[in-house]
Amino acid sequence: MNIVTAKEMYELDAYTMNDCGLEGRVLMENAGRAMANHISSSYPTTQPMLVLAGKGNNGGDGFVIARVLAQRGFQVSVLLCQSPERISGDAAYHLSLLQALDVSIHEWESKETLIELSKGQPIFIDAMLGLGIKGEVREPYRTIITLLNDWNQSILAVDVPSGLPADEGVDVDLAIKATRTYTIHFPKVSAFLQQTAPYYGERVEVDIGLFQKPDMPVRNLWGEKEVRQTLPERSPFAHKGTFGKGLVVGGSVPMPGSVAMTARAALRSGAGLLTVATTKESIPAISPLVTEATFVPLEQKDGFINELKDLDFDSYDGVAFGMGLGTHEEAQQLLTRALRSTEGPLVIDADGLTALVNVLHELKERSAPTILTPHPGEMARLLDVSVADLLKQPFRYVRQFAVENGVSVILKGAFTIVTDQSGQQWVTTTGNQALAKGGSGDVLTGIVLTMLMQDQPLYAALNNACFIHGRAADLLVEEKHSHYDLLATDLIEGIGRVIRTRS
CATH class of the missing domain: 3.40.1190.20 (Ribokinase)
Structure with a gap:
């Protein structure tokens, strides 16, 4: 199994979509469904779930997770960390599918929004920020990450915990301390660095159907x-x-x-x-x-x-x-x-x-x-x-x-x-x-x-x-x-x- 940087992962996505013809919304469906399958086999349907969704592909994965879990009988709520108007592309498509279900979708207003949604002691699903984090974590993510880490409750992260860089040589400003991270297709370099690995918690790889590039990275797992x-x-x-x-x-x-x-x-x-x-x-x-x-x-x-x-x-x-x-x-x-x-x-x-x-x-x-x-x-x-x-x-x-x-x-x-x-x-x-x-x-x-x-x-x-x-x-x-x-x-x-x- 390969170990990839953020750039290599983007290139693999592009190769699968542009050279091999697999649409991005299909990859997003594969990713979200694979993670939902693991979550639904790990928790009872009586366990509330709160999906924290950003505006990008991670948010799109979160929308798929929310939809699949709701269809399987879970009590699911979604907190949009950005206004719906800022969500576009494949993520917007999957948000529209989610909106067809009886799922409670909320927009971020202040930290009280998150505090109120957290009263039922849900499992938090971190689908906020993706691979490309650079510099300081901005609002509202900064407040959300700080609250979640302080509460010390179970957090399931999508691909990389929000705020954590995927690559080596990048300082960590503020990041989610996940209970478990569902790594999409390949683990990222930061999962194997002494100062960043603890943020991942338990790490589970999920296969989303990406095509193997001929010139794959020079880093691999040996098992x-x-x-x-x-x-x-x-x-x-x-x-x-x-x-x-x-x-x-x-x-x-x-x-x-x-x-x-x-x-x-x-x-x-x-x-x-x-x-x-x-x-x-x-x-x-x-x-x-x-x-x-x-x-x-x-x-x-x-x-x-x-x-x-x-x-x-x-x-x-x-x-x-x-x-x-x-x-x-x-x-x-x-x-x-x-x-x-x-x-x-x-x-x-x-x-x-x-x-x-x-x-x-x-x-x-x-x-x-x-x-x-x-x-x-x-x-x-x-x-x-x-x-x-x-x-x-x-x-x-x-x-x-x-x-x-x-x-x-x-x-x-x-x-x-x-x-x-x-x-x-x-x-x-x-x-x-x-x-x-x-x-x-x-x-x-x-x-x-x-x-x-x-x-x-x-x-x-x-x-x-x-x-x-x-x-x-x-x-x-x-x-x-x-x-x-x-x-x-x-x-x-x-x-x-x-x-x-x-x-």
Whole structure:
């Protein structure tokens, strides 16, 4: 499923109507009826409904919703936020159909109008403003939105909550805080931004029959369907070498657990063979946790790796670098060696990303895939921007970085964004707040390493890894843990549960 901007959605509407010949009033009927179907299956007919309608297409969708619900026996009222004379086009057509029914239609006069209509404790249906909101919210919408948010009652929004921009990089002045939003056909970019996603509440996509353009956007959702289509089956005639020989480089005397979790996650995800390269002093702490792994002891200084001269990167099908490495002065040299010596996929995480800031030029010299797995703080350092700026426009910033440097990026967060070196982007919506703990990223890196060594395209490997990681957390919270007590090591044990049910 695509993720679109306001402009892309307008273009898709125009393509469907102008190139394919489907009339706008039919699309409006499809949208309103699809939302009414969901509403009528969610609430009893005894529940009053108040539709707040603007003058544009959102208002037109609201008129269809009101008509369909009224025909199904709901007590429906409509509040026109603009005078009827200002309503035109397809919206005016559907208002005329609504007026043929015994539906109470009111015009906005003052906030007392809304207060009076709200006495029956209706469900509010927000069909006021559409995708193109810019600047400050004007009256009467400003007063209406403020009242609805203050009342804290159930609000069902059409497509995008009124006042909320559809795109990234736009400040929110004032917006409806919806209980549920019925996203028309495709979700909008702002549904996946940290500062705007909460306004949507529960999000439900409704198909309205738009035609698929040949040049659709470069952003997509990655879910269970995509996992089932791309996660490779394992041949009964395979051997351990078939499923990849991986190398995990990192760890230190103060931080041995990081590479232990990465290694164990890689093995649990299906790596055929795995080697951990770490300080000699760390091996006794790590080896009991990953008895299936082999080890390469590395030279250390003050408990941290300071030399990789005995490490043969060419012997491995994939390398994960940086977990627990430390931020000592030799870290940059160690990373440079890994970047220059690894001929297969190289995953850089944690302290490896800190070291990368000063050697970014090395990325462009690599021909093999390079994958970065930053959280927003690490990504902001690589971009030399503030975290706030990054979170305001994560799709744009990460796409630009990935294309310019020839890398793939997994930007971790409530909505993990995967970007490949061509600029194609995906969002994985699995996972929950239990992942906001130390070690969760180390586990993801291990899964990514294994997925890269399987027989699947690079983009599928990265997205499947993120899906498995997040879904493991979801299942564990559903079945035996809470958002409080789930540990990264628990997460590793949930990997098999996800793969077993989806392969």
